[in-house]
Amino acid sequence: MVGIVIVSHSKQLALGVQELAMQMVQGTVALAIAAGIADPDHPLGTDPIQVQEAIASVFSDDGVLVLMDLGSALMSAEMALEFLPEAQRQKIHLCAAPLVEGAIAAVVAAAAGRNIHQVIAEAQGALIAKASQLGIDINANGHVTNPQPPANKEIRLTINNRFGLHARPAARFVGTSARFGAQIWVQNLTTGSSPVRGDSINQVATLGVRQGHEIAISATGNDADAALAALQALITNNFGEDDTIIPPPLVKNTVTPQSPSELSGIAASPGVAIAPIVHYQPSILTPTQYHVDDVETEWQRLQNAIQAAKQEIETLFSHASVQIGDAEAAIFDAHLLFLADPVLLEAVHHRISEEQINAETAWQLVVDEVASRYRTLEDAYLQERVDDVIDVGQRVLRLLTGTVGTVLDLQEPAILVATDLTPSDTVGLDPKKILGICTTSGSSTSHSAIIARTLGIPAVLGMDVQVLQVEDGTLMGLDGEIGRAWVEPEADILELLETKRQAWQTAQLSAKAKAQQPAITLDNRQVSVFANIGSIADVQAALSNGAEGVGLLRTEFLYLGRTSPPTEEEQLAVYQAIAQVLEQRPLIIRTLDVGGDKPLPYLRPQLIEANPFLGCRGIRFCLHHVELFKTQLRAILRASVGQNIKIMLPMIATVGEVKAAKAILSQVQSELCQADIPIAEAISLGIMIEVPAAVAMADQLAAEVDFFSIGTNDLSQYVMAGDRTNPQVTNLVDAMHPAVLRMVQQTVQAAHQAGIWVGLCGELAADPLATPILLGLGLDELSVNPPAIPTLKQSISQLSVVASEAIAIMALQQESVEQVKAIVSH
Ligand code: PEP
Numbered sequence: 115m116v117g118i119v120i121v122s123h124s125k126q127l128a129l130g131v132q133e134l135a136m137q138m139v140q141g142t143v144a145l146a147i148a149a150g151i152a153d154p155d156h157p158l159g160t161d162p163i164q165v166q167e168a169i170a171s172v173f174s175d176d177g178v179l180v181l182m183d184l185g186s187a188l189m190s191a192e193m194a195l196e197f198l199p200e201a202q203r204q205k206i207h208l209c210a211a212p213l214v215e216g217a218i219a220a221v222v223a224a225a226a227g228r229n230i231h232q233v234i235a236e237a238q239g240a241l242i243a244k245a246s247q248l249g250i251d252i253n254a255n256g257h258v259t260n261p262q263p264p265a266n267k268e269i270r271l272t273i274n275n276r277f278g279l280h281a282r283p284a285a286r287f288v289g290t291s292a293r294f295g296a297q298i299w300v301q302n303l304t305t306g307s308s309p310v311r312g313d314s315i316n317q318v319a320t321l322g323v324r325q326g327h328e329i330a331i332s333a334t335g336n337d338a339d340a341a342l343a344a345l346q347a348l349i350t351n352n353f354g355e356d357d358t359i360i361p362p363p364l365v366k367n368t369v370t371p372q373s374p375s376e377l378s379g380i381a382a383s384p385g386v387a388i389a390p391i392v393h394y395q396p397s398i399l400t401p402t403q404y405h406v407d408d409v410e411t412e413w414q415r416l417q418n419a420i421q422a423a424k425q426e427i428e429t430l431f432s433h434a435s436v437q438i439g440d441a442e443a444a445i446f447d448a449h450l451l452f453l454a455d456p457v458l459l460e461a462v463h464h465r466i467s468e469e470q471i472n473a474e475t476a477w478q479l480v481v482d483e484v485a486s487r488y489r490t491l492e493d494a495y496l497q498e499r500v501d502d503v504i505d506v507g508q509r510v511l512r513l514l515t516g517t518v519g520t521v522l523d524l525q526e527p528a529i530l531v532a533t534d535l536t537p538s539d540t541v542g543l544d545p546k547k548i549l550g551i552c553t554t555s556g557s558s559t560s561h562s563a564i565i566a567r568t569l570g571i572p573a574v575l576g577m578d579v580q581v582l583q584v585e586d587g588t589l590m591g592l593d594g595e596i597g598r599a600w601v602e603p604e605a606d607i608l609e610l611l612e613t614k615r616q617a618w619q620t621a622q623l624s625a626k627a628k629a630q631q632p633a634i635t636l637d638n639r640q641v642s643v644f645a646n647i648g649s650i651a652d653v654q655a656a657l658s659n660g661a662e663g664v665g666l667l668r669t670e671f672l673y674l675g676r677t678s679p680p681t682e683e684e685q686l687a688v689y690q691a692i693a694q695v696l697e698q699r700p701l702i703i704r705t706l707d708v709g710g711d712k713p714l715p716y717l718r719p720q721l722i723e724a725n726p727f728l729g730c731r732g733i734r735f736c737l738h739h740v741e742l743f744k745t746q747l748r749a750i751l752r753a754s755v756g757q758n759i760k761i762m763l764p765m766i767a768t769v770g771e772v773k774a775a776k777a778i779l780s781q782v783q784s785e786l787c788q789a790d791i792p793i794a795e796a797i798s799l800g801i802m803i804e805v806p807a808a809v810a811m812a813d814q815l816a817a818e819v820d821f822f823s824i825g826t827n828d829l830s831q832y833v834m835a836g837d838r839t840n841p842q843v844t845n846l847v848d849a850m851h852p853a854v855l856r857m858v859q860q861t862v863q864a865a866h867q868a869g870i871w872v873g874l875c876g877e878l879a880a881d882p883l884a885t886p887i888l889l890g891l892g893l894d895e896l897s898v899n900p901p902a903i904p905t906l907k908q909s910i911s912q913l914s915v916v917a918s919e920a921i922a923i924m925a926l927q928q929e930s931v932e933q934v935k936a937i938v939s940h
């Protein structure tokens with residue numbers, strides 16, 4: 115742990131600072147003072163020998179931070195360094211932070227296990243909170259920031275949603291601001307903050323706006339009125355948040371430990387684990403500063419790294435949305451906004467060009483400043499967002515330095531012990547290998563805790579720091595429900611834990627076993643429950659959650675995170691691997707659905723569309739890029755030998771598109787046959803119904819294909835004429851609207867009249883409230899993200915078709931989403 119030294123002219127002042135600081139961390143940090151001199155008549159002064167002794171008393175390889183009051187205190191500290199051996203001197207850092215605020219920020223960061231550079235950044239950023247309270251906006255270096263142009267329009271509003279402007283609403287605020295040319299500024303009137311830029315995620319999130327706070331939004335520019343109206347609508351709609359969702363009330367376990375081997379923390383994810391521990395120390399990169407002459411090249415290097423980071427995060431996002439569901443995966447959306455934050459980028463650019471320092475150092479300095487801002491916020495939920503800042507910061511740094519991240523390659527199952535885990539670390543964990551998680555920082559609302567709960571890994575966070583001293587391989591028992599862990603538990607405790615673990619595992623297994631059963635209604639109708647997946651890794655998750663097949667393989671993941679499309683061989687390998695794991699269960703491969711909300715810059719470099727959702731996306735794009743389409747079809751057809759693979763076309767609007775796609779498919783089939791390349795004799799072809807025109811023409815389309823799958827995510831936006839990514843119209847674009855449900859009904863009827871089956875693979879299928887309606891409308895198959903399968907199957911088994919049909923008929927007669935929801939909630 116980092117040690118702290120306070121150097122002051124006055125012993126009383128130093129003792130006071132020490133008392134104040136240590137109170138914050140209950141004495142867990144090594145802090146020494148070197149203050150006053152041994153002259154009873156003139157006690158004020160500083161002594162280099164005392165400083166050297168104080169440093170020695172708290173020295174460790176983690177480093178020492180020295181805070182000084184003024185004048186000769188600095189000289190004494192510098193001289194003290196000269197007395198130390200060279201190897202030690204490197205680890206001592208004299209810090210320019212203010213004494214009182216700096217000391218408090220530094221001990222809190224040291225107690226949380228932060229490294230020396232993070233502790234320095236914390237101390238240096240310690241004045242920010244005070245300054246913002248006084249309406250002075252400064253960055254960690256004391257520079258005044260945010261010169262605001264005069265605004266020509268202003269509105270004042272009260273924030274009503276439960277957690278105020280936390281990460282997601284802040285992201286929506288920024289996303290909305292960014293759509294306008296006007297310059298937007300926002301100010302927290304309740305705390306008296308100074309205005310910050312509305313297009314900066316970090317500035318908006320760190321305004322500390324909570325429920326009930328009044329904010330002022332001002333705008334300058336041609337479309338200022340429109341921008342303010344959009345933001346007003348967003349806020350009036352509570353950012354589209356459902357405030358009935360309250361995070362689980364997880365609290366720090368306050369029971370006094372019974373024995374020295376018993377440790378306590380925050381109960382973050384339920385379940386019991388008994389296993390040897392393994393320490394996980396992701397290497398934290400701390401850049402070395404150097405001078406650069408060519409600042410443009412340096413800036414370009416950073417731009418490239420940011421671009422690569424965006425691609426990595428997009429891939430992570432698509433995996434996470436399958437592994438943990440779309441709502442939780444939205445965490446990574448905030449990471450993308452961070453990388454696009456203009457204020458952050460301007461600050462880094464400024465440092466590179468003005469200070470002529472390397473990109474790594476400039477980036478890290480600015481990231482540390484942003485992290486400090488989050489840490490100084492009063493709101494615990496917002497403070498937790500600092501994990502995300504560090505996570506993205508390290509990702510870019512890794513890419514800049516060409517460093518490979520720490521890989522956790524476990525031979526045996528274990529309990530993971532770490533000071534902290536980033537969301538990226540946690541989402542990559544394999545629940546079969548990681549039986550439990552124990553960290554010394556974090557809280558129940560941290561994204562890592564949320565992910566651990568979704569993955570079903572028992573976790574205790576905010577654990578006593580002694581756990582870091584326990585050796586690798588030591589047996590630990592961990593109870594994530596009560597937030598306790600035992601190191602080498604005694605026989606009686608072990609026995610109790612074992613019993614609890616078995617009961618927990620049995621409950622889990624029975625839930626999973628039930629999910630392996632077919633979903634059959636009370637009156638004996640079976641509905642196929644399939645999974646939506648976006649990678650090879652997701653197939654296992656799908657099967658263990660009870661998927662009976664894959665209803666939607668979003669093949670976009672193959673095209674993400676790279677600079678050219680995947681080859682036929684690459685695609686073939688992936689499709690074959692997925693089909694093999696599925697062991698003859700159906701695998702519906704959707705052909706590339708690029709465009710709209712899924713841009714792929716290398717495929718469409720020059721194409722700028724005013725309305726991408728109404729533009730050249732999905733099948734339209736493939737019919738314009740026949741070679742690319744043929745490559746994918748060849749790979750699918752080759753993978754289909756001996757497997758149960760079906761092809762599905764996205765965004766079909768006309769019969770002509772289906773005919774054109776079929777013509778290309780049969781051309782590819784004959785080319786492969788002529789070349790003696792084996793393919794399945796026949797392959798089912800289906801289409802997604804996600805455009806109103808397709809619903810209207812469903813009877814004719816049904817004559818052309820073998821099945822339909824309704825994509826309500828897109829269908830709702832096209833039926834309601836509301837962009838699915840625009841928060842202002844979130845309430846309008848709801849698949850539970852009777853207008854959308856009537857479209858579903860029409861499609862099902864057309865399909866059944868033509869004798870083909872029809873499924874639904876939009877998010878609506880995963881909404882438990884929608885299950886009786888979808889059952890009543892007669893869908894044959896529902897396809898959802900893997901974690902949603904057990905609940906969906908359970909709901910189906912508790913419903914009857916007869917009762918569901920009555921509910922569906924009523925739902926179709928309602929006027930609004932609210933009325934439909936009221937019917938199914940009762
Ligand atoms: C849909 O539109 O409902 C759908 C499942 O496809 P995507 O979300 O990939 O556009």
Ligand code: MG
Binds near residue numbers: 764804825827828
């Ligand atoms: Mg779609």
